[in-house]
Amino acid sequence: MDGVYRYQRHIYDLTRKYYLLGRDRLIADLCPPPGGSVLEIGCGTGRNLIAVGKTWPHARLYGIDISEAMLETARASVAKAGMNARVLLAQGDACAFDAERLFGRQRFDRVFISYALSMIPDWQRAVAQAARCVAPGGRLEIVDFGPQDRLPLWWKRLLLRWLAAFHVTPRSDLGSIVAQIAREVGGRSDARVLYRGYAVRAAIRCEAG
């Protein structure tokens, strides 16, 4: 991933603003409990964590990413936003990380993954790992590219080709995998497409302990 983002990270937030749709709606919906914890998996430049920090000023924030280059940008952005005391960042693989070792805690009130599953080959494992990090009564929220099925075929073909150049593949079976993992962790799932299939939102709600 460092190879992908070494140079792109400098223009990442500006360019992605126009096509990583649904991120701000997810952030507005997070609604963590007062003093609650929020983990972003695949946090990239830290753009989302900073927005979470502004929207939910009492939340404690955690982020992991596999790319040290992205984390370097995230650390600088978090410092610039004056959020050093509230945000902990660590390098880790979404498919297998030890939250206790990285952050000193195993569970988080809210866990979210924004436009990262479409870049992770073993994304089902990443969803399972994320679900295990959700505290009782908490939620995992996901937003990513959708099936593009209600958009013109020429658009779908063009977009998929363009995304492939960035190692991105929309996960057409995201909803069914999320439902399966929700059953495994004893939670309830929900999935819906946004913007005529451009994006997809999925969630797992874990039972209160």
Ligand SMILES: C[S@@+](CC[C@H](N)C(=O)[O-])C[C@H]1O[C@@H](n2cnc3c(N)ncnc32)[C@H](O)[C@@H]1O
């Ligand atoms: C398209 S960016 C999205 C960044 C951010 N979540 C956002 O919405 O702007 C995907 C991010 O996922 C990270 N990533 C890719 N594979 C990963 C993995 N296996 N574990 C953790 N992060 C990963 C990349 O380094 C990159 O920062």
